[in-house]
Amino acid sequence: MLSWLHAIPYPDIDPVFLRVGPLQFRWYGLMYLIGLTLAYFIIAARAKAQKLPMNNDQVYDMIVYAAVGVFAGGRLGYVLFYNLSYYLENPLKIFAVWEGGMSFHGGLIGTIVALILFARRQGMTVLTIADLAAGVTPVGLGLGRIGNFINGELYGRPTDVDWCMVFPAGGMACRHPSQLYEAFLEGLLLFTVLWLITRRLPPSGTVFGAFLMGYGICRIVVEFFREPDAQIGFIVGTISMGQMLSIPMIVAGAVILAIAAQRKRPLQPDSSTAAPL
Template sequence: MQLPHIDPVFLRIGPLEFRWYGLMYILGFIAAYFIVLRRARKRSLLLSADDVADIIFYLAVGVILGGRLGYILFYNAPYYLEHPLKIFAVWEGGMSFHGGLIGVVLAGLLVARKKRLGFFTLADLCVLTAPVGLGLGRLGNFINGELYGRVTDMPWGVVFREGGPMPRHPSQLYEAILEGPVLFIILMVVGRKERPAGVAFWTFVSCYGLFRFFVEFFREPDSQLGFIMGPFSMGQLLSFPMFLLGLAMVLIITKKGKRTE
């Protein structure tokens, strides 16, 4: 199956270009605002619409800065040391989920203190927005024909323009499904019952780590890194500890919560 040519720029106004990938970020942040506002009111938290807008702004800045710096440090530090001005060329791509997670946690700590909320109360409130942004982002990767999978003989293999003539796994779509609707449903189920603060957040961390570790077996490793420690990619080395840490924290918090009941 040949990937149809989709212009990564969906709108041009003079010298300005608006790209599908950037649109996915914007849609994700807009959806996050309404999800958090609705969940805050449902939980009777004293957060106004302006408070929620502030929270989303802080988290958006954390995602973007953390994602960019994470990509530079984890995936391509030598290149950016030689070309430091390219650090600011975000339109050329290069974002890391793991860096974005670190950035959003730091931003969350700051905004939680500013709004006088417990960090895990805020994290559990906002965590349902993550699968929406992740799913949209992976669709943006597919439209751009980037972060494609390994060569495959499966009938749904896709020929990506940048990936040569061989059909490859559409790993962006695998991730979009697992990190998007599947993870969203899991977090919805977890959130239906009253649970100790932090359970929803650490469930997200664990499930994302597991899903990303699994899909990386079908995804082509970054060309500048290749495989690390045998058959594993950098994404897997960063994701598997997330799975273990998240699972351990869910068990610890749940057990501690039962003791205090």
């Protein structure tokens, strides 16, 4: 076991930032709230810049649809992909969301379904909505991973790198702070790449396809440093469930990008609005 003597001290932040009587307000939930709020303002700005037929009320409705998809899909995805046998024996635990357990890949599927319903209700093309949502998703992902770090969960594998940390729930081993790796790759880096793509006003579906490929690649890379879920371990060799679920994302993203490349570029907006957020 790697020694903890050379570790960078884990900050050990209280997961609860505010207590009001029996109520507890947690950093992780706050990160979700901040992510959704930022998504609203960024989508509203981009819709205006691209002259899309969306007002602020429609943007708000889109965020609500996406949020429901994220939470419902994320929970069901965790149940199906990561701990099905346990929940088959304890079906009521499926609703115990306060105990933790969310899957990004399940949340992605739930969000896609929810936004398809939203697009049809609004009479807008699905790929237009998908591009808007994909372009801001890294904001929530990055903030969510910071929330994971504060909670001391989803930590990395044992290592002897100079920046390793000993997490309270991870025993005495010094580990990769893989949550911070994910916050950088899936959050800051992926958002920057998609922002640069969006500025070029590419054909519909390009941003969505690039997001699928980008996230899949980032997740596969980070999973080599992240400790696999204890109830599953590795699927094949050192390949984790997160990596297995990310491979179809890369394939789907490549297909969508190939199709989008055959489409015509949208009309250019006025020069004053040619550089959306």
